[in-house]
Amino acid sequence: MERFYTDEQRQLRDTVRRYTEQAVMPAAAGIDRDDRFPRELYEGLAGLGLFGIGLPEAAGGSDLGTVSTCIAMEEIARASGTLGNAYALPVEAALFLDAHGSDRHKTFIPGILDGSVLPASAATEPDHGSDVAAMRTTAVRDGDDYVINGTKAWVTFGRIADFIMVFAKTDRDAGHRGISCILVEADRPGVVRGKSEELLGMHGLEDCQVIFDQVRVPVANRIGPENQAFKMAMGNFNFSRLMMSSMALGMAQAAMEDALSYARTRRQFGEEIIRFQAVQFMLADMSTDIAAARLLIHHAARLHDAGHPIAKEAAHAKLFTTDMAMKHASNALQIHGGNGYSREYRIERIFRDLRLAQIYEGTNQIQRLIIARQLEKEST
């Protein structure tokens, strides 16, 4: 148990753990098998007030800060990668709308917080992922409206979202300085759900392409100033990378717990396999890296709450945590022997779910670029 948590953080962790152990863990294998969005569990998290814990009280949140949000994420993902991933969406959408939205945009926040309104965010396109600035989707002014055309890929909640925050070019020739973010209600004419993505893991997130075919929205739907969305999104990425780090941490924690309990009961050559030093060392390395990752994440989260820039620290946390989590999920699977390769054991799902964490919210190659650029900047 984390001795450096405050009483409030420990209480939060215990509340989330009680709920996830009782309701989420028993359902997690079924969510994976059926590839079904667990709406009732998502609403259960909303019912605990978890979607607004990092949001100021004036915006309907409880203002507990980023560290607490990371603690909640770790606990949820420890029970289900899918639900952890889903948890990031309302948390990030509410913070983004509160920071950059108009009074009208903010009317979406109460529904996001109580789980009745599902948000999505669409920046990636089939041909443009890491190179966000090269996106082709356009939003062209026509009187008091924008007309949006383009195809977005990999939209988490794409099939079920009530609204989508769409990143589109409002100035085609200005690179990253020509991107705006526009709130598009999903029932507007011309919003078409395209092919579903068949994923290795993280089943149940209703991921799909979304096509915008002459979609007309009022200019008032633009979130923040015109052509400034790249900067806004990058600021948001620092926070969302801490969310993804905490998600990977929760899954690594679950992998270690499973490996430990398996090693204590599985017997070979007349003794429990935990007696073999090769197995002990894998467990010891897991425990060390998990503890280090938690400190990296909480350090960056504290800096964020204190108003410091955290581009490098968030990238450190994302890179280290997701790489170490993947490595140790593989070792935890190894400790399970052949059983680790079977769907009967949870480690098989954790191994598949975790792989995503090295890819999205900026691939880990992009995290290294961010860190290197920050180092260069700091040294001049």
Ligand SMILES: Cc1cc2nc3c(=O)[nH]c(=O)nc-3n(C[C@H](O)[C@H](O)[C@H](O)COP(=O)(O)OP(=O)(O)OC[C@H]3O[C@@H](n4cnc5c(N)ncnc54)[C@H](O)[C@@H]3O)c2cc1C
């Ligand atoms: C399950 C899932 C859910 C997602 N949800 C969303 C969502 O809700 N909204 C959304 O907008 N996007 C979403 N994404 C998209 C995700 O953010 C992108 O997949 C990610 O940014 C990588 O882009 P890409 O897949 O186009 O890979 P690419 O950018 O094509 O990269 C391919 C490879 O090249 C490497 N590479 C690229 N550029 C460089 C470079 N300059 N230097 C070194 N290496 C480089 C990458 O690291 C990677 O290994 C999701 C993706 C997945 C898989």
